[in-house]
Amino acid sequence: MIELMMVRLPEIVIVIYALSILLYFFDFLEHNRKANRLAFLFLSIVWILQTIFLCLYMLRTGRFPVLTLFEGLYFYSWILITLSLIIHRILKVDFTVFFTNLLGFTIMAIHAFAPIQRPAMAEQLISELLFIHITMAILSYGAFTLSFVFSVLYLLQYKLLKGKKWIKRLWRLSDLAKLEKISYVLNLIGVPTLLLSLILGLQWAFMKLSFFQWYDPKIIGSFFILLIYSLVLYLHRKKEVFGKTLALWNSAAFLIVLINFIYISRLSNFHIWYE
Structure with a gap:
């Protein structure tokens, strides 16, 4: 069950992450507060799911995931989202949030679909x-x-x-x-x-x-x-x-x-x- 969750969670995160970026892009150009709030909600969901994945990974490996490039990419993506949420809530610098998460999405995509440490599921x-x-x-x-x-x-x-x-x-x-x-x-x-x-x-x-x-x-x-x-x-x-x-x-x-x-x-x- 845990193995299945660790495979599927990154895929779900990618979809929700993409929706968040699309909404932030719309707000970036149109200053649409409804889109901004919804984008923040999706980004919060992404952060929660990423945190769950991080905890599951630590439970399975028994250590903090920063020792390999594969693990470092994930943790880097998680840090970017965490900073984005802080910026959104405290500083209200929405444009920074958008561009930061565009980079975060790229990093997350590399991690989510990399075959490293998931050999049985790589081709899928x-x-x-x-x-x-x-x-x-x-x-x-x-x-x-x-x-x-x-x-x-x-x-x-x-x-x-x-x-x-x-x-x-x-x-x-x-x-x-x-x-x-x-x-x-x-x-x-x-x-x-x-x-x-x-x-x-x-x-x-x-x-x-x-x-x-x-x-x-x-x-x-x-x-x-x-x-x-x-x-x-x-x-x-x-x-x-x-x-x-x-x-x-x-x-x-x-x-x-x-x-x-x-x-x-x-x-x-x-x-x-x-x-």
Whole structure:
């Protein structure tokens, strides 16, 4: 029973941890207090589960887990979360919490799916890591797709208003501000989800592949997408890109997503899940 808990707890922690980071990212850009409180709740749950795992590990080994790199990574991740909770409650420096836990998530992912000291479960864990990586990538692409749809609706509504075509369909479309806001929020969801997916994907590649190429077309394409959407978010927050221009940028970014997903994937040396 304890062995099963020690295998499953890190997997559960990774999922809850990812949700916490997504909410902190949303609060980071939108100053949404509800998202901040919920992110803190998820982070607290992560800390509790990590502490339980830490205690179980000490019970099984009979010592404090800092003697190996594997153990050190876990303890380091636990320290980062502990400091984050203290910062959140005492100093109220939310931006520091977000960036700290982005690093903490990376460390936790390395620990949770490392085959060290769990030889019987190694292949299963690696497969589950790949599953989570692909699922999160698809979720980010889904968010970008919906964002693109709302951008197209924005451009359509803009054209109708500009041409003063007061037809019945015009009133079935939402107002421009709302369409822009929804498209922006979907990008807020897609960017950190893709980032977390890339972190997990790189971890899988390091564990599974005997020869890993950083210049693989799929990796370059994915990071380029992350860069483009991050730039769009940044320019929008700086009020340099908005309205029709934002919708056009968003549409162009989605075309890059399609190219990366449909064509560049075929050039990759290891993104061949379907074979």
